[in-house]
Amino acid sequence: MARQKVILPKEGIPRDELLKIMGEARKGDANWQNGRMWSLVNRASDEHTELLKEVFNMFFSENALSPFAFPSLKKFESEVISMTIDLLGGNRRACGSMTSGGTESILLAVKTYRDWARDKFPEIKEPEMILPSSAHPSFEKAAKYFDVKPIYVPVDDKSYRADVKAMKDILSENTILIVGSAPDYPRGVVDPITELGALAKESGIGMHVDACLGGYMLPFARKLGYNIPDF
Ligand SMILES: Cc1ncc(COP(=O)(O)O)c(C=O)c1O
Numbered sequence: 001m002a003r004q005k006v007i008l009p010k011e012g013i014p015r016d017e018l019l020k021i022m023g024e025a026r027k028g029d030a031n032w033q034n035g036r037m038w039s040l041v042n043r044a045s046d047e048h049t050e051l052l053k054e055v056f057n058m059f060f061s062e063n064a065l066s067p068f069a070f071p072s073l074k075k076f077e078s079e080v081i082s083m084t085i086d087l088l089g090g091n092r093r094a095c096g097s098m099t100s101g102g103t104e105s106i107l108l109a110v111k112t113y114r115d116w117a118r119d120k121f122p123e124i125k126e127p128e129m130i131l132p133s134s135a136h137p138s139f140e141k142a143a144k145y146f147d148v149k150p151i152y153v154p155v156d157d158k159s160y161r162a163d164v165k166a167m168k169d170i171l172s173e174n175t176i177l178i179v180g181s182a183p184d185y186p187r188g189v190v191d192p193i194t195e196l197g198a199l200a201k202e203s204g205i206g207m208h209v210d211a212c213l214g215g216y217m218l219p220f221a222r223k224l225g226y227n228i229p230d231f
Pocket of ligand 1: 103210
């Protein structure tokens with residue numbers, strides 16, 4: 001299908017008209033307000049959303065690029081990272097950085113392991129990562145961006161969790177990284193993270209846990225008494 005040709009208008013559009021056009025355009029969008037939408041919009045309550053908007057507007061124009069110009073943003077970032085490390089059981093050497101979301105976090109993790117492996121295993125020319133088939137598609141992007149070949153292993157057909165034995169069997173001299181999700185995107189299942197971690201440790205390779213969905217949910221679900229596997 002040919003691209004609809006849209007060109008920059010010669011004249012600006014008056015404010016009210018612009019708002020009207022945009023309001024009309026969203027009439028065909030999904031109606032998430034009725035609460036029947038999965039995953040795309042995560043909303044706690046009206047009160048909470050209003051607070052988020054207020055905070056967002058407070059810093060709408062600031063730019064976290066420069067911590068010297070905007071030390072407040074640096075402070076917030078450092079505090080969130082520290083809280084996250086604490087929630088997820090990191091030790092004093094753990095560190096982090098704030099990203100734009102799950103995809104960027106995964107891209108950075110794969111790039112970091114690729115660079116680490118280049119340094120540690122210079123003999124590996126075609127690095128590979130082993131993933132359960134339930135891993136988020138952003139690993140596929142990371143694979144293409146950073147030249148790390150993805151090897152997918154089907155999840156267990158009953159529990160839908162990563163099959164640790166099958167992942168172990170497929171390790172090769174090119175494997176630099178294995179992946180688990182806590183939980184995964186397709187089914188909300190937590191992979192056997194402890195076993196995957198042990199496998200990575202005994203093999204001397206990297207392990208990334210995708211906790212994009214679970215990082216700020218599983219610790220609290222566990223506190224509420226739900227039976228949450230180790231993650
Ligand atoms: C488990 C998991 N990983 C990664 C992502 C990607 O996150 P984002 O959409 O913020 O890039 C998602 C998004 O839902 C996810 O559920």
